[in-house]
Amino acid sequence: MPDDTPTTDQVWRQLTHLVMDTRDGWKRAVTERTGMPFSRIRVLRRLRPGPLSAKDLARAAAMDAPATTVVVNDLEERGLVIREIDPTNRRSKLISLTDAGERVVAHALATPDPAPAELADLTPADLRTLHEILRKLEH
Structure with missing residues (x-):
């Protein structure tokens, strides 16, 4: 069975894509505001x-x-x-x-910055897990 554990670089690319590629609407709103x-x-x-x-x-x-x-x-x-x-x-x-x-x-x-749909589609359990993981990364 192949190892399907992602590398830290793969996870980082996913995180940056989620944040950077979904902020254009917010940036436009900030510019307008x-x-x-x-x-x-x-x-x-x-x-x-x-x-x-x-x-x-x-x-x-x-x-x-x-x-x-x-x-x-x-x-x-x-x-x-x-x-x-x-x-x-x-x-x-x-x-x-x-x-x-x-x-x-x-x-x-x-300026309002709603979560991207991909994040809003997560289950409450997935949101809690992601929240806990991100809290670990903040420290």
């Missing part, structure tokens, strides 16, 4: 924990440096982020959310 491209919201979310340098923000948002500069310039013009001199390295600047930026992120995250 905020009036901004989703890429701007993605950057704002990365700043929620606290200020980042442009280099760290680019890494966190999986963007190259020129694209990050364009996005930050736009967000700064909108009054959603500010650049301030890094007190630990005066040659560097830190980018942080303004109160208005925090409100935009909160508004975006309040």
Whole structure:
């Protein structure tokens, strides 16, 4: 009897497919709700924990440096982020959310995000099992 145990990479591909390939509707709704491209919201979310340098923000948002500069310039013009001199390295600047930026992120995250049909079709027992497995992965 062949071993039918999936590899961790196979399971990971399934998880990322489920999440990434079913979020387009939510991303469109966020864009409509905020009036901004989703890429701007993605950057704002990365700043929620606290200020980042442009280099760290680019890494966190999986963007190259020129694209990050364009996005930050736009967000700064909108009054959603500010650049301030890094007190630990005066040659560097830190980018942080303004109160208005925090409100935009909160508004975006309040956009309804219903579960995909594939998840909604699971039995209560399957949902409990999946929930327990995901809780183990959070820690």
